[in-house]
Every structure is written in C-alpha cells, then in structure tokens.
Amino acid sequence: MSKPIVAVVGRPNVGKSTLFNVLAGRKISIVKDTPGVTRDRIYAEVTWLDKQFTMVDTGGIEPESRDLILSSMREQAEIAIATADVIVFVTDVQQGVIDADYKVADMLRKSGKPIVLAVNKVDSFQKYEADIYEFYNLGIGDPFGISAASQLGLGDMLDEVVKHFPDGSAEEEEDERPRIAIIGKPNVGKSSLINKLCGSQRSIVSNIAGTTRDAIDTVVKFNGQEYVFIDTAGIRRKSRIKEDLERYSIIRAVSAVERANIVILMIDATEGVTEQDAKIAGIAHERGKGVIIAVNKWDAVVKNDKTIYNHTKKIRDTLAYMPYAELIFISAMTGQRITKLYELIDMVIQNHSMRIGTGVLNEIMAEAVALKQPPSDKGRRLKLYYITQVAVKPPTFVIFVNDKELTHFSYTRYIENKIREAFGFRGTPLKFIIRERKDKDK
Numbered sequence: 201m202s203k204p205i206v207a208v209v210g211r212p213n214v215g216k217s218t219l220f221n222v223l224a225g226r227k228i229s230i231v232k233d234t235p236g237v238t239r240d241r242i243y244a245e246v247t248w249l250d251k252q253f254t255m256v257d258t259g260g261i262e263p264e265s266r267d268l269i270l271s272s273m274r275e276q277a278e279i280a281i282a283t284a285d286v287i288v289f290v291t292d293v294q295q296g297v298i299d300a301d302y303k304v305a306d307m308l309r310k311s312g313k314p315i316v317l318a319v320n321k322v323d324s325f326q327k328y329e330a331d332i333y334e335f336y337n338l339g340i341g342d343p344f345g346i347s348a349a350s351q352l353g354l355g356d357m358l359d360e361v362v363k364h365f366p367d368g369s370a371e372e373e374e375d376e377r378p379r380i381a382i383i384g385k386p387n388v389g390k391s392s393l394i395n396k397l398c399g400s401q402r403s404i405v406s407n408i409a410g411t412t413r414d415a416i417d418t419v420v421k422f423n424g425q426e427y428v429f430i431d432t433a434g435i436r437r438k439s440r441i442k443e444d445l446e447r448y449s450i451i452r453a454v455s456a457v458e459r460a461n462i463v464i465l466m467i468d469a470t471e472g473v474t475e476q477d478a479k480i481a482g483i484a485h486e487r488g489k490g491v492i493i494a495v496n497k498w499d500a501v502v503k504n505d506k507t508i509y510n511h512t513k514k515i516r517d518t519l520a521y522m523p524y525a526e527l528i529f530i531s532a533m534t535g536q537r538i539t540k541l542y543e544l545i546d547m548v549i550q551n552h553s554m555r556i557g558t559g560v561l562n563e564i565m566a567e568a569v570a571l572k573q574p575p576s577d578k579g580r581r582l583k584l585y586y587i588t589q590v591a592v593k594p595p596t597f598v599i600f601v602n603d604k605e606l607t608h609f610s611y612t613r614y615i616e617n618k619i620r621e622a623f624g625f626r627g628t629p630l631k632f633i634i635r636e637r638k639d640k641d642k
Contacts, residue, residue: 201412202458203245204253207280209308210290211300215320219290219348220244220257223358240287242521243454243483251365256451257282281311283455286364288357289340292329297337304337314364318357319343323350376456377419378549379428381456383484384466385476389496390534394418394431394467422542430456453480461593462490462548462627464541469497469511469529473518481519484494488549488594490628491525494541501530522531524620527541527629548627553592556623561587561597568618575608582606585617585637597633607634 205270224244227354243256259361259566280287287308291301308315319335322328322345334462335343346353382390418429457463463484467473478591484491493515495610502507517523565587574582583602590598599615601607612632619630 204284204285205455206253206255206288206361208288209256209277210278214290214292215348216290218393222256222348222351242450248362250552251362254454256454276308279451281313281453282433286361287313288316288318291335292318292322293331297334305340309340315340316360317341317343318343320348323347356526356577361489375419377426378427379460380462380464380545381460382452382464383456383480388466388468389532390431390466394429395534396535396538397429430460450479453483457483457487457489460489462552464492464494467495467603469495469501473515478518481607483524488629488631490552491522491547492544492627493525493527495529496532498529499536501533544621551625552594552628556589564618564622568615575606575611577606594629594631598633598634598635600637604634604636
C-alpha cells in the first residue's frame with residue numbers, strides 16, 4: 201500500500217524548513233542514509249500515531265523580488281497540487297496575511313485537495329490568539345496556531361493532516377496488475393518510452409488519471425498481460441532555475457515510486473550516469489522496490505568494443521548501493537530492446553514476490569556459516585540460530601542471533617550473497633532484520 205504524500209507550501213522565511221526538519225528529525229526513523237546517495241532533504245518519512253506518510257518540501261528558491269516570490273510560490277503550489285494527498289500551507293502570524301498568501305490560497309482551494317492551514321511562529325497563544333483568527337480570511341478552513349521552533353501545537357496540526365488520509369488503498373490492493381513507475385531526470389525520454397511501450401503492436405486498454413496525483417497511468421496489454429505504467433514525465437512548466445526543476449523531478453519520482461511495484465530508472469546514454477540519477481535511484485532503493493536501469497538513447501552513442509563495458513562499469517560504480525538492479529540498453533525512439541524490457545519486467549516482478557521455504561533457507565545459512573566463520577569480538581562469537589522469510593515486496597528475512605552487536609554489516613551481506621547465489625533474486629533488493637535470542641549454550 202502506498203503511503204500518503206503531504207506537501208509543505210509557504211512563503212520564504214515563514215518557518216517552512218524548520219517545520220519540515222522538526223517533523224523529519226523527531227518523528228521519523230531514518231534508517232542510515234543510503235551509501236552513495238547524497239541528498240538534501242526534499243522528502244522524509246514521517247510517523248504520527250499509527251500513520252506513516254511521506255512529507256515533501258516544495259521549497260527551493262527564495263528570491264528577493266516580490267514578483268519572483270509570488271511566481272516561486274505559484275510553482276510550489278503547482279507541485280503540491282500535482283503530487284500531494286494533503287497540503288500543509290504554512291503562514292507567519294507575525295507578518296499577518298499578505299497578498300501572496302491570498303493568491304496561493306486561491307490556487308490551493310480550487311485544486312479540491314485537502315489543505316491544512318498552519319499559522320507558524322505562535323510562541324505564545326495568549327499573545328497571538330486574536331492574530332490567528334485573521335487567517336480565517338484566506339477561506340481555507342480553521343487555522344492551526346503552531347510554533348515549529350518551539351514545537352508547540354504540532355500534535356493538533358498533525359491530527360488534522362492524518363484525518364484526510366484515504367482509508368486504505370482498497371482499489372490499488374485489489375488491482376493485481378503490475379504497476380511500473382518510469383522515473384529519471386527531465387528529458388531522458390520517459391514520455392518517448394511510454395509512447396513506444398504503447399506502440400502499434402500493443403493495444404492500449406485505457407488512459408486513466410492517476411488516483412490522487414496528476415501523473416497519467418497508462419494501461420498497456422502485451423502478450424495477454426496488462427501492465428500499468430506510471431509516467432512522471434509531465435513537468436508542465438520548465439523553471440528558469442535548474443534547482444527547482446531538479447527538486448520537482450525528485451518530488452514527482454517519490455510520488456510515483458510510492459504507488460509502484462517496480463521502477464524503471466531511465467538514464468541518458470549520451471550524458472552518462474549523474475549524481476542526480478543516484479538521488480532518484482535512491483528513492484526506489486530506500487522503498488525496497490524492484491529496479492531496472494534502462495539506458496536510453498543507445499542508438500545515439502558512438503560505439504566500439506569497449507562501449508558497453510565502460511557504460512556498465514560507470515553505472516555500477518555510481519549506483520554501487522544497488523548491485524541487484526537489472527541493466528538494459530535501449531532506444532525509446534527506435535524501439536531497440538523494448539520486447540526484452542517486458543521480459544525483464546516480468547522477471548523482476550516474479551523475484552520481488554518470491555518466497556523461499558524456511559528449511560531451504562536454514563540449509564543455505566548453515567552451509568554459509570561452515571564456509572566462513574561469523575565474526576567475533578573480545579572472545580565472544582556471533583551465532584546464527586535460525587532464518588525465516590517474513591514478507592515479500594521486497595523479500596524480507598529475519599535472522600535470529602545471540603548478539604545483535606556482533607552482527608557486522610559485511611557478514612549480513614555475505615549471507616545475502618549466498619541466498620542470491622541459490623535463488624537469483626535479480627532486480628530486487630533483499631531486506632534483513634536481525635533479532636536477538638538468548639544464548640542457550642551459556
């Protein structure tokens with residue numbers, strides 16, 4: 201089930217980043233930053249009570265000129281409207297309601313999306329109570345007085361945010377069709393690939409508007425199987441500022457990846473793999489999705505006998521944290537290897553849902569331990585008692601050990617490699633949970 205997306209919108213200097221960082225830092229359980237992925241915190245996983253959601257910061261540029269501030273605000277609002285299930289509109293009680301607030305409120309209201317109005321910098325409710333009421337004039341419902349810096353009033357605001365989440369995703373859960381998100385930087389050929397996948401030899405079943413976002417889901421039938429492709433290509437207005445465009449593409453990728461089973465990361469062969477590709481790939485990796493890396497515009501590359509080797513090495517080095525990802529060189533323009541791409545999709549979907557029996561897993565683990573002794577520290581050695589698979593999408597394993605502290609990352613990776621040797625699991629990440637059990641031999 202995909203997590204709801206909450207977008208934070210607001211003028212410069214209203215405390216939007218402070219609110220984002222407080223919620224991200226305090227409520228979120230960030231599992232270590234993915235190696236190789238340097239990312240500013242455009243998005244974060246947040247838990248409130250029993251609800252999890254993805255929060256995106258639409259921020260970015262903070263220009264001086266009033267006109268530019270307004271155009272930047274409009275752009276933020278567009279991003280939020282396009283991608284979010286709920287929008288948090290942050291304003292400043294000390295500045296009061298200004299013209300830009302009215303204009304953005306108007307845009308947000310017309311979108312029909314749920315909006316939670318956060319009036320920030322309310323360090324004293326006694327002092328500012330009357331000023332909070334002024335924000336009713338925006339016409340978007342009750343204002344919630346908060347202080348992000350002092351962490352006041354956040355609970356009531358978050359209660360209101362989670363109220364607007366859809367009840368489960370019953371429709372998506374029932375829909376057994378594979379959902380494939382096509383992500384990548386702007387202009388790598390995502391739209392061209394969608395068009396080619398829906399080419400003349402395939403019959404397009406229907407075009408349906410994305411459930412709560414404006415990404416278009418295209419249903420394609422190929423060899424009797426229906427596939428739902430989630431396209432993130434539609435950046436409607438190119439920003440003059442490169443950072444804004446980058447931010448937009450990352451936010452759109454988060455939105456699409458949440459709803460997908462597997463992800464096709466498109467890379468431009470003429471440009472080669474970039475740091476932004478690594479950021480976008482990291483989104484799929486962190487969420488445990490199956491991944492296919494499609495190197496597009498392969499027809500435009502001048503080749504010799506080393507070309508494929510050099511491209512593959514550079515991609516594998518840059519995306520070293522996801523060695524499991526499948527790699528394919530394609531041309532969306534000419535249709536080169538498009539049929540092969542469908543074969544890979546089928547294989548990755550199958551691997552992403554694969555279950556391995558407990559007996560077989562324990563045999564593999566026993567053999568691995570016999571070949572390479574577990575690590576020890578200060579005379580105490582790690583013992584692996586038992587392994588079992590507890591979930592799919594991605595395949596998730598629990599290993600019971602005598603001491604979690606002794607379980608070095610490299611040894612878990614060794615066990616993972618042994619499981620991959622036996623069952624492949626190509627294209628899908630594997631997740632390992634280490635649990636401690638009392639040492640019976642003591």
